Amino acid sequence: MEFFKLKKDIKILSMIFTVIFIAAFSLTSTAAVNPLSKTDRLFRYGESSLRVGSLGGEVGVTDSTNALNGTKLSLGIDAFLSDETEFIRFQVDNAGKIKKDRKGRPRILVTNVTKKTTSFKRNAIILKPKKTKKKPVEFALTEPFFAATDFRHTNILVLHIDSDKDNKADKFPTYFIKDIKYRTIKLPKKYGVTITKKKGKKKKEKIGVAGVFFNKAKFPVITTYADLVTEGKILLVQVLEVPNAIIDLPQPLKVKDGWVAVGPPVNISTFTTLIDTTAPTSLDNATLSVPIFTDVVSALGISDSDIAVFRNKGSKLKTMVSISDTVSIDTITGIAKIKNVKELGTYQALGKLSGVSKSLPVITSLKARSKSNGNVEIKYTVVDVDGDKPDIKIEYRTNPSVDGSSGWKTIKTINNVKPSAKKAHKFTWKSKSDIGKAAGYFQIRVTPIKTINGKSVRGVFRTSETFRIETSKGAPKAPDKLKAKVKNDPDNEIDADGKDTNPPQVSLSWNKPSGNVAGYNVYRQARFRNGVEDTFKVIKTINDSSTTSYKDNSDNGTLTTSFLEAYYTVTAFDSSGKESKFAKPLSVASIVFGSYYYYGK
Structure with a gap:
């Protein structure tokens, strides 16, 4: 593969020194405090987004409260990127040692260069070893440059694992990066920048452009959110910044x-x-x-x-x-x-439909915000390219579950609403008139309804994020000491239908709060291997105050796929239905196996 088409080695030399003196971005994420605050939401771009490399992947909308639910884009080998060389920010082969963090979890990857390493890559520059009498430069090659300011979700670690000892990669675990630090290592051989020039059908490789060689370089020590795969041999380590x-x-x-x-x-x-x-x-x-x-x-x-x-x-x-x-x-x-x-x-x-030409109205934005008096301010925009004035149906539900079709109750239907892409409509829901005094979590859905060919049909709805209404005193205290442990199955694979054969399991436990407690609601918002949950929703209601644990797994039907990140929280409710505030949420991650793909911004 020809990486450079430069006529003079001096141009390559200038690139070398550019890489040497560019500093890398390295951001560390902060722990979640409030599961509904902006800083704690799952990082996303649009409804659903996939960072995908040359081996393909799949992105889909899997949240049933989303009007695009069921949408899926499946990309085969080279369907998205036939050549991803320019998107590789760091790469090294036959080098990488896994260490445990302070809690004994295998989440630290120490990269280096071994005698078996054939090359390593920093941004656009590839370096290879060569026996030479030329003296190496006195300074170390510095760390690679990353363009994104949100390092955690934009640069992704991918390991190429040989699990069956045939010296071929057959598993590609993928990780969000929690932190990157650098250490200077001594290279076992002299390494020089490599270019490949093509003359006709022949290719000629040159190692050590402009006579520059290195025997020291800064290599990353990478910390991940999920456990690193310890079974098998690491053939290749990559940090990529491929497109979405x-x-x-x-x-x-x-x-x-x-x-x-x-x-x-x-x-x-x-x-x-x-x-x-x-x-x-x-x-x-x-x-x-x-x-x-x-x-x-x-x-x-x-x-x-x-x-x-x-x-x-x-x-x-x-x-x-x-x-x-x-x-x-x-x-x-x-x-x-x-x-x-x-x-x-x-x-x-x-x-x-003969003689008819009609589009469906679309709710393009929706926000719901509750006030201390129980009123909920609802703002939405509705667009209809035909200029028709649809009716607007506004609904609510409490304890919003992962089943997007259940629990909805009508607040009001507003007739003949003027559509506008720029001007938002406002509606105040006086919740006390429908639910009385309450303490709990709710969700709003807004659906446009239009008459086409004499028939009333619904348009494209939108649901709000989960929010809290608290107009009643005496709700239980939130459970405390919430703990979560992820169990990964090393035999998990992605089958022909794109499903995990052995999904992970998340074991949750918490302490019962004092006072009148009748049970608990377990909430989750996750970024799965191929889909995103739009907001916190109830995955399990436990009608027993003495049961202070839950296993989110495939046996219970609530977790059927691996995930790159997930937030969990728990509430307690009393015999009258009053629900506590969220327990302090926990963020966890599982090992994601599959092809060369992953979520990002």
């Missing part, structure tokens, strides 16, 4: 004549934190699944054969991508799957 494939909810677009929207618009885009390179502008051999609102299809009397998927061309949905051999429509599961996706942009399921 992003799924989010865009502004709605106009549809073609004779068609109506029967699902939400889904936007696929890319993003990179690096300034010296660009994110991919297309895909190759990707598969995209987009949601279909089955209730809308049923209400309008549209058959499966009359549903197609369109892609935007400018501000309109013009390009039909529904070809029989590449698209499958399933109105039972509510998913349209498109194969061989190459273009970025907005995709949406449409249904054929």
Whole structure:
């Protein structure tokens, strides 16, 4: 592979000294204090985001309170990046020793260079060993440069592990980085910057550009949030800053004549934190699944054969991508799957309806904030590209569970609301009139409703983050001394369906607070291997005050996949239903196995 196309070695020499004197960013995260504060939220970009390398991966929306639930972008080998060399910020082969932290957990990776190391990489520069009589420079090669200011989620550690002793990597555990420190090591051999020049079909490698060699270098000591894999041999250590494939909810677009929207618009885009390179502008051999609102299809009397998927061309949905051999429509599961996706942009399921051209209204933003008197200030924006005035249905639920369809009760339906992308509508929910005096956690959902062809159909809803209402005194105290322990299964793999064969388990325990306690609610917000929970939701209600532990695992049906980070908290409730405040949350992480992919900003 040709990394540089420079005619003079002096240009390479200038690059060497640029690397030598650039300082690296190294940020350490802080512990969570309040699970609903901005600093404690899961770091995310859009609805869901995936940092993905050349071996592919999958990003999806798996939160059932999200209107894009069921959306999935699957990327095969080289479907996103055919060459990720420029995104590798640090790399070394046959070198890396795992140590335990102060709590005895294997979470420290000490990188170095051994006699078996064939090369190491810092940003765009590759260094290889060479026997030479030339004296090395007197100073050490410094640490690599990282462009992102949020180091923790933007630069990711990937280990290439040989677990079956065939000297080939077969597992790729991936980690968020908690901290990086550097130490100066003495190299066992002299290392020089390497370039490969191509003349016709032949390639010629030169080690030691401009006669510069190093025998000292600064190498990272990396601390992770999850346990490092101790089984198998580390063949390669990488810290990467590869781009994102992003799924989010865009502004709605106009549809073609004779068609109506029967699902939400889904936007696929890319993003990179690096300034010296660009994110991919297309895909190759990707598969995209987009949601279909089955209730809308049923209400309008549209058959499966009359549903197609369109892609935007400018501000309109013009390009039909529904070809029989590449698209499958399933109105039972509510998913349209498109194969061989190459273009970025907005995709949406449409249904054929003669003489009609209508899009669905979209709630593009929603915020809910409670006050001490029990009133909840709700702000939302609704957009309708047809200029129609939809009705707005506002709902609430208490103890919001992971089942996004359960527990909702109507507060009010507001008729003929004027849509606007810029001006937010405000509504005050006087909660005491519906729930009386209360102490607990709630969620708001806002759904636009529109008349199409004489039928009332719902548009694209949005749900709020979980928030607290406390107008009643005497709620129990929050449980204390919450503890969490993650158990990883070393035999876990990702099967052909993209599922964990042996998911991790999180064991939680806490102390019962004093006073009247009838039970507990266990809350979680996680960034899974291929999906994000949008806010804290109840994964388990325990109606027994003496049970002060819970196992979040596949046996209980609450944890079926590995995760890069997760926050857990617990509340206590009394016999009248009053719920305590959150216990101090805990942040934990599991080992994530799979292909060369991971979440980021």
